[in-house]
Amino acid sequence: MQAHKIALAIHGGAGTILKSSMTADKEKAYQSALKIALEQGYQVLENGGSALDAVEVAVCFLEDSPLFNAGKGSVFSAEGRHEMDASIMEGQKLMAGAVCSVEGLANPVRLARRVMEQSDHVMLANKGAEQFAREQGFEFEKAAYFHDEYRFQQWQALRGSDKFQLDHSSKKDEKFGTVGAVALDSTGCLAAATSTGGMTNKKYGRIGDSPIIGAGTYANNTTAAISCTGSGEFFIRGVVAYDVSCLIEYKGLSLKDACREVVHQRLQKIGGDGGLIAVDTQGNIVLDFNTEGMYRGWKTPQGHGIEIYK
């Protein structure tokens, strides 16, 4: 078996992330968290682990950090809840799992993987998904685990209004709150995972692109693994993650050109803001976005990097 190059990329959301509105301490905290997530995921790949394990480990670390809008750092919904979405996909058999509007789970991405591996389904929602989690032995956290004063204040500012807020929208010092990871392992397999706490003050059980296979997450060993972050509605309408894959498979574009076409042409044409990370089976990595910034990191045997701004 041919040894493949290994590669990992992660993101912690995109949006109006300006150096001018960032303190040195805050910047350092983000960089540090991204670095650890990257190292933990990459370690899995270096030890010969699967791309699936690597993206799960990296996303779990980001879910555990209060800095990112996913897992512990999830924002407050209109009813003061933390409703989380996540999805995961592997590129060999195109297996996938997703959960939406789940509460109380520290790591929704783990539940998404369990759906993929231990259920007959791809997507489970709400109380039903939580019942599946209980039957699978997942532990549930109390609301206090998810309480964060900054997130609470974000909610208070919008509470009772019809306004909602993507974590870092263009109007505020907020980002599109999503975390994600894509990986290539030493056997040549690709995987992608995405997780989010949704939008501050979101109503009506809104579901964004993060738990939707093809929109927020996609992986296929013949093309690439992709994880998105941005204004979810536009990513759904653009079927963004799968669009990158199709441009490679059907039109013969390189990973870089496919991502550029989707992020800067097709997505912007319908008004979508955000970005994505992607890796192909040659270990090429792309981290592209049409916003001011995107929390991101990447690592291959040839090098690594952590970046926030354009």
Add this chain to the structure above:
Amino acid sequence: MQAHKIALAIHGGAGTILKSSMTADKEKAYQSALKIALEQGYQVLENGGSALDAVEVAVCFLEDSPLFNAGKGSVFSAEGRHEMDASIMEGQKLMAGAVCSVEGLANPVRLARRVMEQSDHVMLANKGAEQFAREQGFEFEKAAYFHDEYRFQQWQALRGSDKFQLDHSSKKDEKFGTVGAVALDSTGCLAAATSTGGMTNKKYGRIGDSPIIGAGTYANNTTAAISCTGSGEFFIRGVVAYDVSCLIEYKGLSLKDACREVVHQRLQKIGGDGGLIAVDTQGNIVLDFNTEGMYRGWKTPQGHGIEIYK
């Protein structure tokens, strides 16, 4: 403005639908319902109405019929509920709306359209979607509206077990219960809509492909409008509806070849059963499936047809 050919196609689900296991009366009832849905939708187009209106009208009629697993004819979930999913998309601005796991609504497709036109979102779920429906003035039906003795007996056969059943799975005389419509209007606009009552005895808040833009439903005026029916998990993993569009846009396939490639090659490669209906801006119609049958109908100025078997 150039006058376009108008075209409409509908489906009422695919699966192991064998002439040998169908009574003459039952067959006549299905044919009659399909014919009325087709005529009602086509009438909209003939009167110069939009593709969106046409697919909504056709799907509403199928939702109102107890014969199909959508709306009134929805199957029972594991908890004895009727949890419905629907989506709609138009091809000019790529606007889309979807609802999942909603209860008590006679016509989930109408709510999906309202989400598209009157909310900032694409996809609303569960109680939140129902709250949106109430605020929009939708009336809710009592459980008795959805009670059907045949559906109830289907559930009793599986109740309390871990089994679930797609309406007409390959193992039983059951079909994949979904309804859908695709249309081309006289202005050259395309639209698609899909609606389902899910799977008998379904658990865990399972969501199939019907409410997922790109998987069960997609429309784009530069390619085609597509509505799918089948084993939803595979349609999600295959991003089936958008795949047809990409094969046309990126690989230059005809509508017919694109549908054949997706239904008989790519979908079957991962084990997916089912079919789809599609229409392009030239008014070409395809109704393709890899199962024994698919309830279907089509109409253009050149002709029309209602069919059930291969």
